[in-house]
Amino acid sequence: MNMVEENKEFWRWSEKVWRDETMDWQGSESITAGIDVGSVSSQAVVMVDGKVYAYHSTRTGSSSPSSAHKALDGALEGSDLTLEDVHYVVGTGYGRVNVPFANRAITEISCHARGANFMAGPSIRTILDMGGQDCKVMRCDENGKVQNFIMNDKCAAGTGRGMEVIADALGVPIEDIGSRSFETDGRPPVVSNVCTVFAKSEATALLKAGWSVNNVLASYCAAMADRVAGLIERIGVEPEFFITGGIAKNEGVVNRVEGIIGVRAIPLDESTNLDPQIAGALGAAVFAQALLKKERKKATHQG
């Protein structure tokens, strides 16, 4: 193994930026933004007249305000739209109260449900979000309003952080874990799913016992799916079912969760160019749209 491989950060997932180059924001009636500052990643979504104009997903730094600025700056980079042009901003996520330019903070529970509703449509009733350091399940109505939720953020098992630890321990790029977990010889038993530290120890021991890396990946994905499914079953799953967050892109966990709960998740329509990791920020931008409309209506009424 050469020095480059030894220093490779297998846990590092790809940051993403996207803008609709065909959209002209000049002359639009409403420009809103949602900023989701999570413990691991931060996202910004900018909407123009209720349509997604741009988004950016980046790693959260040590400062929530700086991460919020970085997320939004990234979304607007290359565009002539600036923060001053944005009419209303909603902050969400763990760092939501530290988004200095936000007009309002709304919980990530409400924002994720609203974002999933926007992404996948009004038929969505159950949403699983597997984030960087927490895992949550929400039941919502046709408007994306939360009816029931449960969240587990006590430990890394069942979260993106847990997957990052395994990626580094096994020397597998995090984005390859899902597909490689199906390239196995048989169906290996699950590793411990109660603690990422224990799971990492088990994975290492299995490699020493002669297991292939792919078999260990399969075992860990199954353990994570089992952990997550337990949370889903606590509040029940009603179709349609949708998955958001970074691990939505890990087919190894997603397929196994579907197998345990017996319900397939609605796939994200690729033609939308949206990313499941932006669901919270997207929901925040949708809330911003509604709050801006309410504010303007109130101002008109009072005027």
Next chain:
Amino acid sequence: MIANYGYQDGSGKYFVTIDTGKCEDCLGRWCVDACPQSLFLIEPDDYNNEVATIEISVRKKLKEKCVPCKPAGGHEALLCVEACRPGAVTHSW
């Protein structure tokens, strides 16, 4: 909305569940007053309705915080559950 506050770890599932829809009909702060550990708060939700919630700093400590009210602490019934007249509060353990 059914809000499940708490966590799941290797030793079990520890959630205090609050049916916040029932908080809208609540005329008192009985849950807040009844809890000897001061775990409950009344605050506006995302839709500006005043609802009960569990204080954020203790949500990952419920297993320990609720011990004094459990049978091990000498109680037959949970004080918060009994105090809540709309019947909005339940425990998972």
